[in-house]
Amino acid sequence: MNSEDEDFNDIYGNDEEQTTQKGTVVAQESANVEDVEKPKEAEKETASSSLDQLAALQALSSNLTNLANQGSSTESVTPKAVGESNESNSNDDASASVNNQDVSSTNQSTPGMPAGNNLPWDQLRQTMSQFQPPMPQQQQQQQPPQMNNDSQRKVKADLSKDSCKMFIGGLNWETTEDTLRDYFNKYGSVVELKIMKDNNTGRSRGFGFLTFENASSVDEVVKTQHILDGKVIDPKRAIPREEQDKTGKIFVGGIGADVRPKEFEEFFAQYGTIIDAQLMLDKDTGRSRGFGFVTYDSPDAVDRVCQSKYIEFKGKQIEIKRAEPRNNQKASGQTNNMNNMNNGMGNMNMMYQNPMMGGFNPMYNQQAMTDYYQQMQQYYQQMQQQTGVDYSQMFQQQMQMMMPGMNPGAAGADPSKPGQPMGGSPSSNSATPQDNNDVQTLGNEQNKMEDKHGLPKGPRRPSAGSSDYDRYNDNDDYQYRGGNTGRRLNHRIGSNKNNYRGSGRGGRRSHGYHPYNR
Amino acid sequence: MSTSWTPDGSSIHQLATLLKNSMSPNPNESTTALDSLKSFQLQPEFFNYLCYILIEGETSEDLKAHFSVVDLQNNRATAGMLLKNSMLEKGGFVKGNHNIDYVKSHIIHGLYNSNNYLVSNVTGIVITTLFSTYYRQHRDDPTSMQLLSQLLKLISNGNEASAKALSKIMEDSAQFFQLEWAGNVRPMEFLVENIMKFISGPQFSPVIKAESIKCINNIIPLQTQAFIVKIDEFLNNIFSLAQSSEDDQIRSQICVSFAVLLEFRPDKLVDHLSGIIQFTLHIIGSVEDEKVAIEACEFLYSFATSPNMPEHLVQPFINDIVPVLLAKMVYNEDSILTFENSNEDDAFLEDKDEDIKPIAPRIVKKRDGNDAGDNEDDADDHEFGDIDTEWNLRKCSAATLDVITNVLPQHVISIAFSYLREHLTSEKWYVREATVLALGAMADGGMKYFDDQLPSLIPFLIEQMKDDWAPIRKMSCWTLSRFSPWILKDHTEFLLPVLEAILITLVDKKKDVQESAISSVAVFIENCDAEIIETLLYNELLQSFGKCFAVYKKKNLLILYDAVGRFAEKVELDDSAMQIILPNLISKWTALPDNDKELWPLLECLSCVATSLGDKFMPMAPEVYGRAYKILCNCVDLEIKSQNDPTVQVSEKDFIITSLDMIDGLVQGLGTASQELLFPQVTNDTTLLQVMVHCLQDPVHEVRQSVFALLGDIVYFYNPQILSGTLAQFLKFIGTEIMHNDDVDGVPALINAIWSLGLISERIDLKNYIIDLSRVILDLFTNTTIVLDSSVTENIAITIGRMALTHPEVFTSGVFCSDAIWNKWCESVKDLDILEEKTYAYMGFIKIVNITGDQVSMSDNTLSELIKGLSKDVEVSMFSEDVLSLLMKYASKIQTLKLTPDEQMFLQQFSSN
Numbered sequence A: 001m002n003s004e005d006e007d008f009n010d011i012y013g014n015d016e017e018q019t020t021q022k023g024t025v026v027a028q029e030s031a032n033v034e035d036v037e038k039p040k041e042a043e044k045e046t047a048s049s050s051l052d053q054l055a056a057l058q059a060l061s062s063n064l065t066n067l068a069n070q071g072s073s074t075e076s077v078t079p080k081a082v083g084e085s086n087e088s089n090s091n092d093d094a095s096a097s098v099n100n101q102d103v104s105s106t107n108q109s110t111p112g113m114p115a116g117n118n119l120p121w122d123q124l125r126q127t128m129s130q131f132q133p134p135m136p137q138q139q140q141q142q143q144p145p146q147m148n149n150d151s152q153r154k155v156k157a158d159l160s161k162d163s164c165k166m167f168i169g170g171l172n173w174e175t176t177e178d179t180l181r182d183y184f185n186k187y188g189s190v191v192e193l194k195i196m197k198d199n200n201t202g203r204s205r206g207f208g209f210l211t212f213e214n215a216s217s218v219d220e221v222v223k224t225q226h227i228l229d230g231k232v233i234d235p236k237r238a239i240p241r242e243e244q245d246k247t248g249k250i251f252v253g254g255i256g257a258d259v260r261p262k263e264f265e266e267f268f269a270q271y272g273t274i275i276d277a278q279l280m281l282d283k284d285t286g287r288s289r290g291f292g293f294v295t296y297d298s299p300d301a302v303d304r305v306c307q308s309k310y311i312e313f314k315g316k317q318i319e320i321k322r323a324e325p326r327n328n329q330k331a332s333g334q335t336n337n338m339n340n341m342n343n344g345m346g347n348m349n350m351m352y353q354n355p356m357m358g359g360f361n362p363m364y365n366q367q368a369m370t371d372y373y374q375q376m377q378q379y380y381q382q383m384q385q386q387t388g389v390d391y392s393q394m395f396q397q398q399m400q401m402m403m404p405g406m407n408p409g410a411a412g413a414d415p416s417k418p419g420q421p422m423g424g425s426p427s428s429n430s431a432t433p434q435d436n437n438d439v440q441t442l443g444n445e446q447n448k449m450e451d452k453h454g455l456p457k458g459p460r461r462p463s464a465g466s467s468d469y470d471r472y473n474d475n476d477d478y479q480y481r482g483g484n485t486g487r488r489l490n491h492r493i494g495s496n497k498n499n500y501r502g503s504g505r506g507g508r509r510s511h512g513y514h515p516y517n518r
Numbered sequence B: 001m002s003t004s005w006t007p008d009g010s011s012i013h014q015l016a017t018l019l020k021n022s023m024s025p026n027p028n029e030s031t032t033a034l035d036s037l038k039s040f041q042l043q044p045e046f047f048n049y050l051c052y053i054l055i056e057g058e059t060s061e062d063l064k065a066h067f068s069v070v071d072l073q074n075n076r077a078t079a080g081m082l083l084k085n086s087m088l089e090k091g092g093f094v095k096g097n098h099n100i101d102y103v104k105s106h107i108i109h110g111l112y113n114s115n116n117y118l119v120s121n122v123t124g125i126v127i128t129t130l131f132s133t134y135y136r137q138h139r140d141d142p143t144s145m146q147l148l149s150q151l152l153k154l155i156s157n158g159n160e161a162s163a164k165a166l167s168k169i170m171e172d173s174a175q176f177f178q179l180e181w182a183g184n185v186r187p188m189e190f191l192v193e194n195i196m197k198f199i200s201g202p203q204f205s206p207v208i209k210a211e212s213i214k215c216i217n218n219i220i221p222l223q224t225q226a227f228i229v230k231i232d233e234f235l236n237n238i239f240s241l242a243q244s245s246e247d248d249q250i251r252s253q254i255c256v257s258f259a260v261l262l263e264f265r266p267d268k269l270v271d272h273l274s275g276i277i278q279f280t281l282h283i284i285g286s287v288e289d290e291k292v293a294i295e296a297c298e299f300l301y302s303f304a305t306s307p308n309m310p311e312h313l314v315q316p317f318i319n320d321i322v323p324v325l326l327a328k329m330v331y332n333e334d335s336i337l338t339f340e341n342s343n344e345d346d347a348f349l350e351d352k353d354e355d356i357k358p359i360a361p362r363i364v365k366k367r368d369g370n371d372a373g374d375n376e377d378d379a380d381d382h383e384f385g386d387i388d389t390e391w392n393l394r395k396c397s398a399a400t401l402d403v404i405t406n407v408l409p410q411h412v413i414s415i416a417f418s419y420l421r422e423h424l425t426s427e428k429w430y431v432r433e434a435t436v437l438a439l440g441a442m443a444d445g446g447m448k449y450f451d452d453q454l455p456s457l458i459p460f461l462i463e464q465m466k467d468d469w470a471p472i473r474k475m476s477c478w479t480l481s482r483f484s485p486w487i488l489k490d491h492t493e494f495l496l497p498v499l500e501a502i503l504i505t506l507v508d509k510k511k512d513v514q515e516s517a518i519s520s521v522a523v524f525i526e527n528c529d530a531e532i533i534e535t536l537l538y539n540e541l542l543q544s545f546g547k548c549f550a551v552y553k554k555k556n557l558l559i560l561y562d563a564v565g566r567f568a569e570k571v572e573l574d575d576s577a578m579q580i581i582l583p584n585l586i587s588k589w590t591a592l593p594d595n596d597k598e599l600w601p602l603l604e605c606l607s608c609v610a611t612s613l614g615d616k617f618m619p620m621a622p623e624v625y626g627r628a629y630k631i632l633c634n635c636v637d638l639e640i641k642s643q644n645d646p647t648v649q650v651s652e653k654d655f656i657i658t659s660l661d662m663i664d665g666l667v668q669g670l671g672t673a674s675q676e677l678l679f680p681q682v683t684n685d686t687t688l689l690q691v692m693v694h695c696l697q698d699p700v701h702e703v704r705q706s707v708f709a710l711l712g713d714i715v716y717f718y719n720p721q722i723l724s725g726t727l728a729q730f731l732k733f734i735g736t737e738i739m740h741n742d743d744v745d746g747v748p749a750l751i752n753a754i755w756s757l758g759l760i761s762e763r764i765d766l767k768n769y770i771i772d773l774s775r776v777i778l779d780l781f782t783n784t785t786i787v788l789d790s791s792v793t794e795n796i797a798i799t800i801g802r803m804a805l806t807h808p809e810v811f812t813s814g815v816f817c818s819d820a821i822w823n824k825w826c827e828s829v830k831d832l833d834i835l836e837e838k839t840y841a842y843m844g845f846i847k848i849v850n851i852t853g854d855q856v857s858m859s860d861n862t863l864s865e866l867i868k869g870l871s872k873d874v875e876v877s878m879f880s881e882d883v884l885s886l887l888m889k890y891a892s893k894i895q896t897l898k899l900t901p902d903e904q905m906f907l908q909q910f911s912s913n
Helices: A003-012 A016-034 A039-046 A050-072 A079-088 A090-107 A121-129 A137-142 A145-155 A177-185 A215-221 A261-269 A299-305 A332-340 A342-353 A362-387 A392-402 A408-412 A433-440 A466-470 A475-479 B009-022 B027-040 B046-056 B061-066 B069-088 B101-106 B117-137 B143-156 B160-178 B187-200 B206-222 B231-244 B248-264 B266-286 B290-305 B311-328 B333-340 B362-368 B393-407 B409-423 B429-450 B454-464 B470-482 B484-488 B492-505 B511-527 B530-551 B554-570 B575-580 B582-591 B599-644 B653-678 B687-695 B701-717 B720-725 B727-739 B744-763 B769-782 B790-806 B819-829 B835-855 B860-870 B876-889 B891-896 B901-911
Strands: A165-169 A190-197 A204-212 A226-228 A231-237 A248-253 A274-281 A288-296 A310-313 A316-322
Touching (some): A177 A190, A177 A204, A177 A226, B046 B069, B061 B069, B117 B143, B143 B160, B160 B187, B160 B206, B187 B206, B290 B311, B311 B409, B429 B454, B470 B484, B492 B511, B492 B530, B511 B530, B511 B554, B687 B720, B687 B727, B701 B727, B727 B769, B744 B790, B769 B819, B876 B901
Antiparallel strands (some): A165 A231, A248 A316
16 A cells, blocks of 8 residues: 555545445435435445545535525626625525535435535425524624625635646556546546656656646546546645635544544534545554544634534544634634734734744743743753753843843743733833844854853864755765864764774765755 | 768668667567667668668658558657767777768758657757767868758758757867867857857747857857857847847746856956846746746856855845845745645655665766766655755755855845745745745855844744644754754754754654754754763753654655764763664664665764764674675675676665775774774684775775775774785875875865875884885975865874874975975964874974974974974873973074963973973
């Protein structure tokens, strides 16, 4: 089994075989019960990964939207408007998709509900409305329809927009652009396609990109599992750049070990449309490692799910955390305001948080800095114990230098008193680089390196050229590193044996990482 | 000239069949066909036949009757390539006494029909080869000039294939066209004339123009008169093309032109710098084809690094250049998509063998000079998600930012920071990533100007190592390692927090990040004072290494070996290291077959570990030595065999080097105790020395470097008697090494040769050899025409001292006998800090000075240098009488010298005697 397969299994569960069987049965049942028109398709889809089901759901929702459009006929029917029209049907539509997910989670059935484009809108809607959304009351109150519209239009990741591009992973090394094109052409006209190749060997790197003429082809592709040249390949929808930022990711901890990836995904689908759900599995046992990630297509979904820190899931209190970049975090109540003021506020935030603005903003990571200084103080104590030198004065100096105006003694102070130990709020910490400089400089700039005394440094040995290790011109790198050319550079520090020798080593190959070595 | 040559029908047919079969997918069939073709190679008409098929392969009625259309097309190309290869083969022309009249007169026909891209391309290559092999040596052959003028004619008729052929010819043979050819013609003049027309003529296609500029780019470095007179015209032409042409090829070549001119005629560019920089920046910012943008960026790189460009000429453009570079350091869209689709943990996935690039034999690569491609650049091409393997605009921009920061740190940083400030906390991970990369790229040049920012930047970078995005964690590790000199020099309060974060990242869930983290650790270890590691980091590093061994997959293991090796070099390993590191290394070592390249880093690592463990390594030593010795012998064996039988495949030199170093590591670690291992008394086996002698004949510097190192250590630790059989040979090769010192790459080998000579002469009386060797050494020491590496000079000085311990007399007359040289000697060794060798060096030198007597009158300066050197790190008691008599002699002079308190103290110990 190669890595991609493992990968595949790890993400989507080794239990694929089991769930497939179970799923098939269930799906057949549900197909009978609900009298859905294409049982064959449903059956086929049960074999597909959970991601495919998700895509199918998305496709379904978009079909619903189209139907809705036809029905109301007041909305524009361009595919770009999907997101919008989605909202215009607001609760109906949102709940429709949630409903659908809910079907899965409550009944453990219909993975991959067949596309309902053959059903008359009303009939489908009826079917759907049997399943009331388990939306928290709060949420309903908090987001009256019109507001909901407004915010969603702004922040929801519009997956339909410009999503003709796909990332195709897990390709067989043998698969060529031609065979790939042949394969995907049946889903629609492929306008651009490339398999990424190693520049030196020309060998395929097992993944590529392709662009369909129509976004609908992408929808079709993600519905099913694909096997090409004997290998399960992994086509993923490429989310357009500007849309990426509108998605939201959460971290989920404290999950029971018995939770399966599918359950996990189904559970979280009730809060919104999932782009990606990953339950981390132990590779040996295949069991849940107790945590995972869910990416929703909108921050709203994240807000919904994060309303309480803990949620009950399969008899356990699981912990929900936003996993998106720190700066994306918004106080959930302020979502709308934040969005309206996005530009102004966003920039200001950035300025506060920017370490280059001369010192850290305590609001930014007060705790981190406090921890940091506490830690540092411990290190100094440790050094003191080990070396017998009193570093306390030096420590104070360092503190002074790094945090102008700060009382070093307070470094270890109670972190629950924000502001104080860090030398104040942003305003009091308005130290520009120049300010910083004034405090910091002991000598003039050039001498600074040499001028600092009392730091824990041992006797220095010549280390000519050692900084060349990573230098861009790799001529030096490969020959003799670290200035080992000289016979007199001994390597036996602390040993009384022969202290001098030739530089036997021709320098190592530098295996290490360098982002721009030629 | 026998243009009347006609091929024999059946031979053509036979050859065509063989050509077809040689391309057969059936390996048996193709091997048989290739063998038969080989035997044909000796036929005098072979080249003509191949050329016939290349030219007439699709028109010959006879062939058409017997082969399919596809076969005919393929045969033409195959014939062409075989023709080229046969011509290039060593002595290809001589061996078969080939007739190539048909080739000379007809090859041009391959270009006529330039619709067939493959054939015209192959034809171009054949013509190029014809010039670079045959015509170069037969410049009096008039057909060469005919061929050239036919080419030019074709180009002027718009034939693009011919333009491509001409640029290939110029690439290979431009310098030869400066010479006289048949008819006393110097082709360069009419070539330049015509090429210039192709560039300026509006009727010529972009391809022809681009290829013609490429021709000129190969001519510029020759500084030939024919071009120098046209240089302004050329500049005008490319400037106007730069403004008017949208063609990528042309633009790309123009960028190359600027870079070449920058190197050879910077004077011509200075007045146009503003336009040129704007042009290249425009290209970088706007062009779709990244290759073109890279060329433009390469120009900026050359511009920033050119010794011909004084800083004040670069400075005005920093404002424009830096923002563009920063913008282009963001991953491109495809890369971002790839990373975003592969951000999942992958640490548990095994590396596939094919994902690990073969560790390119660096030596061969280096000697090639123009190594075909950077197949070693980042030896990291594994699964998707890693798209960092090829040279691209991002890397080129980063490299340029790096060098330009070195030139004008303050300017670059002040501009860059205003941009970085804006983006450091960007919500887009790839923007943050690029910002972190930019900080790392500027670290080297701008370190001290970061002083104000670093105290807050470093905690920020530490935070970044917790980012969700693997590329950010990866880059933060690297960038922190770039600041390691700053941290380790007077900012050690950051060391532990930084290292702790990196150590945690060592076992990141993403292999890419692990790679960067372990590389970063290696850099920190390398730059760190041994004392700091010993007192503060030793256990933590060990524990971390242990964890890494448990989780690392093949590829990152290679870097781990490197880091462990550095660690072992830095500090003496103790028992806990034995328990944590050694079992991992040994089990790997046992698992790998002798011919596995993974052995190289492992051997390097083990060698350091063995040295560091010393006696504690003894239990493992016999097995390790046995295997290293076996690998070494096997390689040497194969090499000897291959000299008689070219089919024998020799191993990479790295096997020899690393096994020699492994043995040396044992010798250093175990000292005298290892003698029984290498040269067991019972068998009296000194084969290893023979093998070493053999390796000294190796043209690869690194091999000799390792041999000399091992030789020195053997001499140092073992009974000198062991060398009795091979001493003469070793001394001969040492002499050769010292005399052939002109290769910069060979400096480490040279140093080790000189060093080992010193040790030998200290322990073994060189008798007859002393005269010759002292002369060789002195020739190098007194040479004023070449600039020696300072460590070469230092080593020579020490070796002179050591040789003088037994034979001071050879230095008391001749070139060494002068105050100036004495002064140089004192200069070279006064700062040595290793007691033992400094003592011996001065012991020998004082002997020389005392014996030389009044022939040389020591100057005040030399005397004061001498005292300065003697007063520190020298065990004077070992030769106090010699020192005393010297001091007595110069007593009156010494009183006039200005001495430091240390030096006065030093002198007082003699006066009290």
